[in-house]
Structures are given as C-alpha cells and as structure tokens.
Amino acid sequence: MTTTDIAIATLLKIAFILGIAFAAALILIWAERRQSAKIQDRVGPTRADITIFGRRITLWGLLHPFADALKFLFKEDFVPPRADKLLHAAAPLLTVVTAVAAFAVIPFADTLYPRFAGEVLPQDGMIRGPVIHMQVASLSVGILFLFAVAGTGVAGAAIAGYASDNKYSLLGGLRAASQMVGYEVALGLALIGSFMVYGTLLPEEMVRWQADHGLWGILVQPVAFILFFAAATAENKRIPFDVPEGESEIVGGYFTEYSGMKFGMFFLGEFFELVLLAAVLTTVFFGGYDLPGLERNGFEGFGWVLPLSHWVVIALQALTFVVKLALLIWFQLMVRWTLPRFRYDQIMKLCWKYLLPLALVNIMVTGIVILLIGG
Amino acid sequence: MAKLVSRPEMSLAEKVYVPEVARGLGVTMKRFFKNTFTKDNDVATVLYPEERREYPARFRGVHRLTHREDGSPRCVACLCCSTACPAQCIHIEPGEYGPDDPRHGYERFPEVFVIDELRCIFCGYCVEACPCDAIRMDTGLHMPPSMAREDFIYDKETLMSIPGRDGTHATENPRHEPGDPTYPGVTREQGHG
Numbered sequence: 001m002t003t004t005d006i007a008i009a010t011l012l013k014i015a016f017i018l019g020i021a022f023a024a025a026l027i028l029i030w031a032e033r034r035q036s037a038k039i040q041d042r043v044g045p046t047r048a049d050i051t052i053f054g055r056r057i058t059l060w061g062l063l064h065p066f067a068d069a070l071k072f073l074f075k076e077d078f079v080p081p082r083a084d085k086l087l088h089a090a091a092p093l094l095t096v097v098t099a100v101a102a103f104a105v106i107p108f109a110d111t112l113y114p115r116f117a118g119e120v121l122p123q124d125g126m127i128r129g130p131v132i133h134m135q136v137a138s139l140s141v142g143i144l145f146l147f148a149v150a151g152t153g154v155a156g157a158a159i160a161g162y163a164s165d166n167k168y169s170l171l172g173g174l175r176a177a178s179q180m181v182g183y184e185v186a187l188g189l190a191l192i193g194s195f196m197v198y199g200t201l202l203p204e205e206m207v208r209w210q211a212d213h214g215l216w217g218i219l220v221q222p223v224a225f226i227l228f229f230a231a232a233t234a235e236n237k238r239i240p241f242d243v244p245e246g247e248s249e250i251v252g253g254y255f256t257e258y259s260g261m262k263f264g265m266f267f268l269g270e271f272f273e274l275v276l277l278a279a280v281l282t283t284v285f286f287g288g289y290d291l292p293g294l295e296r297n298g299f300e301g302f303g304w305v306l307p308l309s310h311w312v313v314i315a316l317q318a319l320t321f322v323v324k325l326a327l328l329i330w331f332q333l334m335v336r337w338t339l340p341r342f343r344y345d346q347i348m349k350l351c352w353k354y355l356l357p358l359a360l361v362n363i364m365v366t367g368i369v370i371l372l373i374g375g
Numbered sequence: 376m377a378k379l380v381s382r383p384e385m386s387l388a389e390k391v392y393v394p395e396v397a398r399g400l401g402v403t404m405k406r407f408f409k410n411t412f413t414k415d416n417d418v419a420t421v422l423y424p425e426e427r428r429e430y431p432a433r434f435r436g437v438h439r440l441t442h443r444e445d446g447s448p449r450c451v452a453c454l455c456c457s458t459a460c461p462a463q464c465i466h467i468e469p470g471e472y473g474p475d476d477p478r479h480g481y482e483r484f485p486e487v488f489v490i491d492e493l494r495c496i497f498c499g500y501c502v503e504a505c506p507c508d509a510i511r512m513d514t515g516l517h518m519p520p521s522m523a524r525e526d527f528i529y530d531k532e533t534l535m536s537i538p539g540r541d542g543t544h545a546t547e548n549p550r551h552e553p554g555d556p557t558y559p560g561v562t563r564e565q566g567h568g
Contacts, residue, residue: 035407038410038411039406039407040406042419043418043422226393334403334404334407335400337403
C-alpha cells in the first residue's frame with residue numbers, strides 16, 4: 001500500500017469514528033430528554049418542528065438538537081469582564097478535544113485485508129498482503145493512551161473554573177479536579193485485573209482475546225466492571241457524581257459563566273465522554289466488535305455455516321460495535337435518571353475507602369486465580 | 376425530654392449499594408418500557424395548545440357582561456364592582472335613561488364600561504359585589520394573549536360579546552323589568568313610601 005492509500009484509509013477511519021461520536025452526541029441531546037420523559041411519565045420534546053406542505057413534522061422531537069445548535073450559535077458569547085480571556089476560551093476546547101482524541105485507540109472492527117475484501121477468508125491461518133487496522137491509531141501503549149488523554153480532561157474543568165472569575169465556578173472547578181484526580185486512580189486500578197487476564201494493554205488484542213475464548217470481559221471480571229463503571233461515571237462527572245455542577249449548591253459549577261457555543265462545547269464534551277465510556281466498556285467488557293457466531297469466514301455454529309465475504313463480515317462487526325455502543329449509552333442514561341446525587345464527602349469516601357481498596361483486592365484475587373489455573 | 380429517633384439499620388445488601396442500584400434501575404426500566412412500548416402508558420401530559428383540558432366549573436376566567444332579554448346590558452351602573460375591585464381596573468361612566476324610557480328614574484345604565492384585564496388580578500370580588508348578576512367570570516376562558524397592551528383594555532361591547540360556558544349571554548336569575556307582572560313597582564322618584 002502506498003502512503004496515499006494509508007492516508008485515505010486513516011482519514012476514512014477518523015471520519016467513521018468522528019461520525020459516530022457526533023451522531024451519538026446529537027442523538028444523545030434528544031435521547032437524554034426523551035428517555036427521561038419516558039421514565040417520568042412525560043412526553044418529552046415535541047415542539048421543534050418544520051412544516052412541509054402544511055404538515056407539521058416533529059420526528060418525535062429529533063429536531064430539538066438542531067434547534068439547540070441554532071440557539072447556541074445566536075446566543076451572546078458572554079465573557080466576564082475580569083475573566084482570563086484566553087483560558088476562558090481554551091477550557092471548552094480542552095474538554096472536547098481530549099474526549100474526541102481518546103476515541104483513536106478504540107477498535108471498531110477486525111483487521112481488514114483490502115486485497116481480499118470481496119472474498120471469503122479461510123477461518124484460520126495467516127493472510128499475506130496489506131492490512132488496515134480498524135482503529136484510528138494502533139498504539140503500543142494501548143489503553144494507557146486513553147487514560148492519559150482522558151486524564152487531561154480534568155484540566156478543562158479546572159481551567160474553566162479558574163478562568164471564569166466567579167466563586168461558584170472556582171468551587172466547581174476545584175470539586176471537579178479533586179473528584180477526577182481521585183477517581184482516576186480507581187479507574188486505572190479497576191482495569192488492571194482485566195489487563196492481567198488478557199495479558200495485553202492493546203484494545204484490539206483484548207477484543208481478540210474475548211472473541212477467541214468466547215468469553216466477554218464482564219463474565220471474567222464482573223467486579224472490575226462494576227468498579228470501572230462507577231469510577232468512569234464519576235470521571236465523566238455525571239449523575240450521581242455531578243457535584244461539580246450541583247445546581248442546588250454552586251449554581252452551575254465550573255460552567256456558570258459560559259454561554260452560547262462555549263457552553264455547547266462543554267455539553268458536547270460531556271456527551272462525547274459518555275460515548276467514549278460506552279466504547280471503552282464495549283471494548284474491555286463486552287467483546288468489542290465480537291458478535292458470537294460471527295467468524296472471519298462468516299456465521300458458524302451448530303454445524304451450520306453461512307459463508308460471508310470479508311467486507312460483509314467487517315461491516316457486520318462495525319454494526320455490532322455500534323449496537324453495543326447504543327445499548328451501553330442507553331444503560332448509562334438509565335443510571336443517570338435513576339440515582340440521586342451523592343454528597344461531596346460521600347463521593348470522596350466511595351472513591352478512597354471503597355473503590356480503591358476493592359480494586360486492589362480484585363487485582364490480588366485475579367493474580368491468585370491466574371497463578372492457580374496456570375495462566 | 377429527649378425523643379429517641381429510631382434510625383433503621385441498613386441491611387448488608389443496602390450497605391453494598393449495588394443491589395439497591397439494580398432495584399432502582401428495575402423501577403425506572405419498568406416505567407421506561409411501559410411508557411415506550413405499550414399502549415397502556417401512564418403519560419399524563421396534555422399537549423397544551425393542541426389538546427385542552429376544560430377548566431373546573433368555578434374557574435374565574437375573563438369577565439363578561441350579561442344581557443337582558445332585549446340585548447342591553449344587565450348592568451345598572453351602581454359602581455359596586457369598581458368599588459370592590461382591589462386592583463382598581465374597572466372604569467364605569469353611568470348614564471341616565473331618557474324621560475320617555477320606562478326605566479327612567481328606576482335605574483341607570485353604563486355608558487362606558489372598561490376593564491383593564493392586565494391590571495385585573497382575577498379575584499372575583501366584582502362578581503361577588505354585583506347585585507344584578509351583570510358581571511360574571513364564568514366564561515371558562517383565560518385572556519387571549521396579544522402583543523399589544525391596547526388589546527387587553529376590554530370595553531363594554533367586547534365584554535358583552537363574550538358568552539358564558541353555555542354559549543348564551545343570559546344568567547340564571549330572572550330580571551323584573553317595568554311592565555313585567557313580577558315588577559315590584561317602585562321607582563326612584565316614588566321611593567318606598
């Protein structure tokens with residue numbers, strides 16, 4: 001493959017991932033409202049409409065994100081007079097960029113062999129020829145990159161709090177910083193058990209391990225799943241861990257002084273992080289793009305084979321990945337509309353006194369089991 | 376004496392929190408699936424401008440002036456309502472009937488009857504005060520919205536054009552006009568003798 005081919009393939013992959021992330025964020029604006037309405041016996045958004053040939057079209061409220069975007073664009077972009085103008089503008093960018101960058105290491109399908117795209121591959125054996133990895137960047141540090149980039153997100157919140165010249169913002173920024181730094185530790189340690197089982201840090205290898213063993217991570221490491229899910233929800237600052245923006249206490253937290261598109265970017269960043277968490281959960285705990293029964297050569301099971309050409313298999317895997325993503329996002333929204341907010345001291349207690357020790361115990365137990373069954 | 380407050384001990388499952396989270400998720404998911412996928416949902420929302428719920432019978436809506444059988448207002452311009460009005464939103468200018476009118480010397484009529492609906496606090500005191508059942512708030516309507524302040528100054532003709540909930544301009548209480556058999560036969564000039 002020439003450099004141009006690689007560049008085109010990479011651009012396509014970036015477009016796919018960004019497309020999913022943006023589409024998911026747009027749908028999430030709608031889903032968050034609509035789903036909460038369904039849970040709370042309401043109707044939800046129905047007002048935004050366009051009239052075509054005298055018929056009012058609302059698409060179940062799906063037009064609301066576009067109405068929101070328009071509103072964001074036309075709102076006054078207010079910067080407090082004594083705010084740090086540069087940092088005030090940089091903070092929302094930091095939040096969005098870090099959330100988007102972290103998608104780079106998520107694999108959304110198996111390796112593609114462009115030369116054999118139209119053929120049915122053999123089930124086993126090496127395949128020669130150029131390969132395209134179905135992830136934007138196959139980094140040797142693997143999932144550590146994700147932690148590193150996602151960890152930078154704390155800077156966005158803290159800078160926003162500092163740069164706004166507002167006491168509520170500062171409090172929110174501090175809360176966000178201490179919460180995110182604390183949960184970062186639990187977040188990383190919770191996944192160590194999974195790393196030990198998979199024996200790798202590469203997300204694509206993790207998915208392959210799960211596909212090969214026919215065992216999804218949630219069955220192998222259920223405790224790690226719960227710990228990671230809790231820690232990551234806290235990391236995203238979503239309910240029940242949303243004290244950095246606790247309206248009843250500190251107005252709007254670190255984005256009190258943000259309006260217009262800058263506020264929209266924080267909003268978007270939160271939704272990107274939501275999608276990102278779903279993507280990581282899919283990769284580490286729900287078999288990534290793995291669809292049980294779907295092999296490299298097509299569907300197989302119960303002595304029944306349906307051969308599929310290579311590109312169909314890859315497309316089905318990508319679809320599987322998207323469906324799993326959607327289900328996990330739905331589940332996160334359910335959690336968000338179920339649990340009440342923790343008190344701040346409870347959040348810290350949960351992190352340092354429960355999640356962290358439990359993660360350590362999980363690592364130890366995993367190590368003992370691995371030693372006992374001989375890896 | 377100090378009162379002993381009982382603090383129920385949490386069970387292990389409640390302390391661990393995860394089972395309780397699952398239980399809570401069960402509740403919200405039950406509602407979600409019921410309201411999303413079944414016809415028999417619990418959604419109580421009324422999509423307001425398209426769907427309207429009728430206001431309760433005693434709802435105090437926009438005022439109306441009731442009519443006599445000949446279509447003239449029942450109001451006798453006694454100024455009770457404008458006196459009772461705490462918001463001072465009613466303005467009445469009384470007029471005398473001509474000397475040939477059978478009602479001459481018996482009662483007056485409102486030449487001007489204006490209610491500033493923006494000042495009105497919809498307390499209903501004017502209705503309580505009216506001795507003739509001439510002003511009522513039983514239209515079941517709230518004020519139609521408008522961008523212009525002038526649209527909220529309701530004059531006599533506007534107030535008389537608004538029907539009650541039954542669609543008529545009448546009231547339950549009959550009037551006893553001069554000439555009616557039930558007419559008490561008293562005029563202002565005669566006095567009660």
